[in-house]
Each structure stands twice: as C-alpha cells, then as structure tokens.
C-alpha cells in the first residue's frame with residue numbers, strides 16, 4: 001500500500017494526505033551506466049500528516065531484502081564529525097564509565113569511536129556488514145543484526161541492561177515504531193535513557209522542507225508525536241536539545257521510564273507548546289505549505305530556464321536522497337542540469353535515480369567550469385561556499401532552492 005491507514009506513532013486513523021509527490025525510485029538507488037536504459041522500480045511517495053500528533057509520514061514500501069538485489073549507496077557521514085563528538089560527550093556524561101552506551105544504526109561507528117576515546121563502554125547495532133566493517137576498523141564493536149525484541153533479549157543477556165540507547169537519524173527510517181519501542185524497553189535499564197536524534201517536523205512545515213521525505217526516510221517527527229508514542233510504553237520525554245544546524249533543523253530527545261521518576265526539563269513543555277502554536281495539528285497549515293512548495297518549484301524552473309536561455313552551463317551540487325526528492329518532484333532533470341557532483345566516491349560514475357543525471361567528483365566544477373551551480377545539498381551550503389571560493393571568484397553563481405529560492409554570487 002502506498003499510503004498509511006493509521007499513524008505509526010499514536011495509531012490515530014487516516015492521516016491527512018497533503019502532498020502526493022508522485023512515483024519515486026528509492027532515493028539511494030543510484031543507477032550504474034550499464035543499467036541506464038532499464039526501468040527502475042518506483043513507488044508512490046505520498047506525504048501524510050497525523051493531525052492528532054503532528055507526525056509527518058509516508059508508507060514504508062520497500063521490501064526488507066530489496067537492496068540485496070539492487071545497487072545501494074549509503075550517504076557519507078564525513079561532515080558529521082563535530083556533531084558526533086558532541087553527542088558522545090553528552091551521552092558519556094549521563095552513562096559514566098560503567099554504563100553501557102548502545103548506538104542503534106551505528107553506521108560507520110563515528111559516534112561510538114568518540115565515546116570510546118572518552119573511556120565509555122559501547123556497543124553498536126547495525127545490520128549492514130560492509131558498514132560494520134568500517135566501524136570495526138575504528139575499534140567499535142558491532143552486533144550485526146536488526147534491532148528487534150529478540151535481538152534486544154540476546155544483547156541484554158550477554159551485556160546486561162543498557163544505560164543509554166541512542167539512535168541518530170535512524171528512528172526516522174523505521175516503519176514499525178511500536179515493535180522498535182518494545183525492543184528498547186527490553187534492553188534499557190530501569191534508570192536508563194533512550195536518546196533519539198531526528199529532523200524536526202516543525203522545521204519542515206515552517207521552512208518548506210518537503211525534500212526531507214523519501215522512501216527510506218518514512219517519518220518526520222514532531223516532539224508531540226514522540227511524547228504520544230512513549231506513552232504506549234510507559235516512557236516519557238524528560239529533556240530535548242534543539243539541533244538547529246543538523247539536517248536543516250533537528251532535535252535530540254531524551255526518553256526515560258515513567259517509573260524512574262526523572263524530572264522533566266522546562267524546555268520540553270516549551271517546545272510542545274511551540275508546536276501547537278505553530279499549527280502543527282491543523283489541516284490548513286499543510287494546505288498552505290503545499291501552495292508554498294509548488295510556488296517555489298515554479299520559481300526555480302523559471303530561474304533555471306532563464307539561465308539556460310542565456311546559454312549558461314548549469315550543474316547540480318549533491319546527489320543526496322533529499323536532493324533526489326527535490327529534483328524529481330520539481331521536474332528538474334537532465335534538460336536543466338548537465339551533471340551532478342558529489343563528494344562520496346561511491347556515487348561518482350553512477351546516475352541519479354529517477355532523473356538519471358550523471359554524477360561526477362566535485363573537481364568537475366573546476367575542470368568543466370559551469371556558470372551556475374544548483375545546490376541540492378543546500379543544508380551544507382555554508383561548507384560548499386567555502387570549498388567553492390574559486391568558483392565564486394571567477395563569477396560563478398549558486399542557486400539555493402530552499403527554504404526559498406535565492407541566487408548567491
């Protein structure tokens with residue numbers, strides 16, 4: 001099914017379908033040159049919102065073994081070093097030297113390696129063997145499996161209860177949140193914390209960030225939705241760190257068991273109120289959002305067409321999942337963008353899903369001298385601008401699509 005009959009957090013019926021984005025291939029499914037003429041499997045990407053809890057969501061449609069048969073290229077985490085070091089500090093302060101810190105979806109082990117350096121006891125959980133190998137190389141121990149109630153039981157028997165279970169940008173990829181939460185309650189100690197880092201739905205609504213939705217990224221959380229989800233498992237939100245600079249605006253949410261009786265920090269109530277005041281539970285907010293998103297698309301196409309008519313060479317920066325949603329929905333394909341560049345060597349030489357634009361190394365900007373760089377990875381623009389100072393210096397211009405179209409240079 002390409003749409004949800006009930007909210008995956010609070011289980012309320014019939015989440016409001018406000019933005020049907022059309023059929024999209026999975027965003028990480030890049031195309032090899034030899035497959036360029038083959039049809040890609042695509043699924044309807046229908047953005048819905050639960051007006052009971054403010055969870056923005058799409059149906060989870062990719063079969064579990066799907067990527068075994070198709071090329072899957074994970075996104076590089078190179079720019080997240082400072083962020084993960086800060087998260088490791090925060091978690092180590094809560095866990096101490098004796099408390100076990102577990103990272104679900106630990107990826108290449110960046111955060112746990114930073115925690116190990118502080119003297120923490122750590123364990124990563126991740127089903128991807130090739131990525132766990134990278135973590136092992138950093139000295140991080142990884143349990144190779146999906147996180148389920150069964151694997152949580154095994155881990156608890158082997159390692160004792162976890163003081164901290166953290167998950168960074170993974171919770172938003174989970175289709176069955178209730179089973180995942182059950183696994184948390186199995187493994188977490190009585191006075192432990194479940195720490196969730198995710199992009200925040202409020203930013204998506206206020207800053208027109210529809211590009212955060214793709215098939216692998218099925219939820220965009222409000223704090224309200226995490227509170228309601230926790231209630232099913234006798235857990236409560238006790239603290240939140242806003243992370244305005246991560247993925248266009250994220251939050252780090254701390255849940256604890258109600259029986260632990262931890263004090264709720266004032267910021268929790270403040271942020272919940274902000275979400276209600278910001279119209280996150282009102283249908284009209286989303287109807288207005290769609291009008292803004294479509295107006296931005298029209299403006300961008302006009303802008304790029306004008307550059308093209310002037311004979312300018314236009315390329316795209318960033319072959320990311322969010323960028324794919326953006327150009328696929330806006331119909332900005334090869335007729336606008338000659339090629340994309342990306343820092344991740346695994347993506348270079350491949351083509352973007354849906355739009356089939358060739359992906360080259362970042363150095364192609366210096367070599368092939370485009371006039372315009374359309375920044376799909378606009379959330380890393382500060383970094384890109386510094387890296388591409390030579391492009392700016394020779395008169396190049398950047399086009400930034402969101403939160404609203406802007407020309408820089």
Ligand SMILES: [Zn+2]
Nearest residue numbers: 007010050053
């Ligand atoms: Zn809900």
